[in-house]
Amino acid sequence: MFRIKTLNQISPTGLSVLDASRFTVSDGVENEDGVLVRSADMQEYVFPPALRAIARAGAGTNNIPVDRCSESGIVVFNTPGANANAVKELAVCALMLASRDVVGGVEWVKAQARAGEDVAKVVEKGKRQFVGPEISGKNLGVIGLGAIGVQVANIATKLGMTVYGYDPFLSVDAALSLSRLVHHVTDLTAIYKNCDYITIHVPQTADTKGMLNAAAFDQMKTGVRVINLARGGLVADEDMIAALKSGKVARYVTDFPDNALTLVKNVVPIPHLGASSPESEENCALMAAQQLRDYLETGNIRNSVNLPTLEQDWSGETRLCIIHRNVPNMLASITAALSRENVNVENMTNKSKGNYAYTIVDVSARVGDAVADEIRAISGVLRVRVLRH
Numbered sequence: 001m002f003r004i005k006t007l008n009q010i011s012p013t014g015l016s017v018l019d020a021s022r023f024t025v026s027d028g029v030e031n032e033d034g035v036l037v038r039s040a041d042m043q044e045y046v047f048p049p050a051l052r053a054i055a056r057a058g059a060g061t062n063n064i065p066v067d068r069c070s071e072s073g074i075v076v077f078n079t080p081g082a083n084a085n086a087v088k089e090l091a092v093c094a095l096m097l098a099s100r101d102v103v104g105g106v107e108w109v110k111a112q113a114r115a116g117e118d119v120a121k122v123v124e125k126g127k128r129q130f131v132g133p134e135i136s137g138k139n140l141g142v143i144g145l146g147a148i149g150v151q152v153a154n155i156a157t158k159l160g161m162t163v164y165g166y167d168p169f170l171s172v173d174a175a176l177s178l179s180r181l182v183h184h185v186t187d188l189t190a191i192y193k194n195c196d197y198i199t200i201h202v203p204q205t206a207d208t209k210g211m212l213n214a215a216a217f218d219q220m221k222t223g224v225r226v227i228n229l230a231r232g233g234l235v236a237d238e239d240m241i242a243a244l245k246s247g248k249v250a251r252y253v254t255d256f257p258d259n260a261l262t263l264v265k266n267v268v269p270i271p272h273l274g275a276s277s278p279e280s281e282e283n284c285a286l287m288a289a290q291q292l293r294d295y296l297e298t299g300n301i302r303n304s305v306n307l308p309t310l311e312q313d314w315s316g317e318t319r320l321c322i323i324h325r326n327v328p329n330m331l332a333s334i335t336a337a338l339s340r341e342n343v344n345v346e347n348m349t350n351k352s353k354g355n356y357a358y359t360i361v362d363v364s365a366r367v368g369d370a371v372a373d374e375i376r377a378i379s380g381v382l383r384v385r386v387l388r389h
């Protein structure tokens, strides 16, 4: 029986793949084998001894201490692309909110009604103050052309915008999905200099934190409209507030409001709704739960952010799943340990990702803990699991 702890509300459709005969799922289980999480902050999370995997039902993993997980042999999964359509649709809405002062107008109409005014009459007089430009014919810069950025760039071309896209690590899949109408630029300056609207869709990492700062705003057009549905930390708050006050930035639509920003004029704060559609919540939960289930039951890894994708069909009686550092001599040490114990290897696969690697060894015998302990003792091995067919 595997114990799965949920740290956020996870769609029941996703949880339904965790069969109750093999999985106990709740927010109260202890010494959990796996965690299902959305945005809960796990940075200070104390890992219980049994914890082997964390599945993020979503894209961003900056709420998870990924380096600490890797060092503890804990696999971190996410669900690439599963919520991209929901974010794309909110990005279209954000383009409108960045242009037309719908939010200001709605607040004003309600205030008129509260003040006892005849709303139907006053709107015609008052609406002038909420005029905003159309997006058609304007330039949009998309920073980050991953699952979301590509979809936003493509749909914006259909809304009559001229689109510039920037991503120094553009994947082949993303490049193939990108409309040929999108101008792919290799320098952020091209985005800053040319664009009336800029939307950012990159992960928050040490490299991207605060990338939209005073130096970036200085290069942008006066009156630029900025959309951030990615992460709050990508934008330097103080610099954004100064840019809004000076008129450099005409409006800032953010899915990550905080107290410093929320009441500043021309900020449109959205309560992190990017992935909040039933479709996206189901897609993410399903993918996260399936990946977690498969890893716990078979050792196969799909869509991990800290370990390679590695799937091997079962062949043999016992499966050894070994997470180790990506350094020379590991495979030789593992196979030497197996041959010392007279264990025959049926099938073996090894793959690496950055500083870490993963090896699955299927062996014909029903091996015991002694073999696993011998492999655990190899310098560079971080975690060994023994699964039986």
Ligand SMILES: NC(=O)C1=CN([C@@H]2O[C@H](COP(=O)(O)OP(=O)(O)OC[C@H]3O[C@@H](n4cnc5c(N)ncnc54)[C@H](O)[C@@H]3O)[C@@H](O)[C@H]2O)C=CC1
Pocket: 058, 059, 060, 061, 080, 081, 083, 084, 087, 143, 144, 145, 146, 147, 148, 149, 166, 167, 168, 169, 170, 171, 174, 201, 202, 203, 204, 207, 208, 229, 230, 231, 255, 272, 273, 274, 275, 276
């Ligand atoms: N508001 C919300 O509810 C949601 C927010 N997000 C956020 O959006 C981010 C992007 O999501 P996806 O597109 O699904 O991820 P993705 O991993 O498919 O795409 C991210 C892209 O950013 C690019 N990138 C990385 N560093 C860059 C840099 N310095 N400059 C330009 N491009 C850079 C990568 O090469 C990649 O193509 C997530 O990391 C997450 O933080 C994602 C889903 C929902």
Ligand SMILES: O=C(O)CCC(=O)C(=O)O
Pocket: 038, 039, 057, 058, 059, 060, 061, 083, 272, 274, 275, 276
């Ligand atoms: O689970 C959510 O609602 C947030 C989604 C998100 O921010 C992400 O997938 O990175």
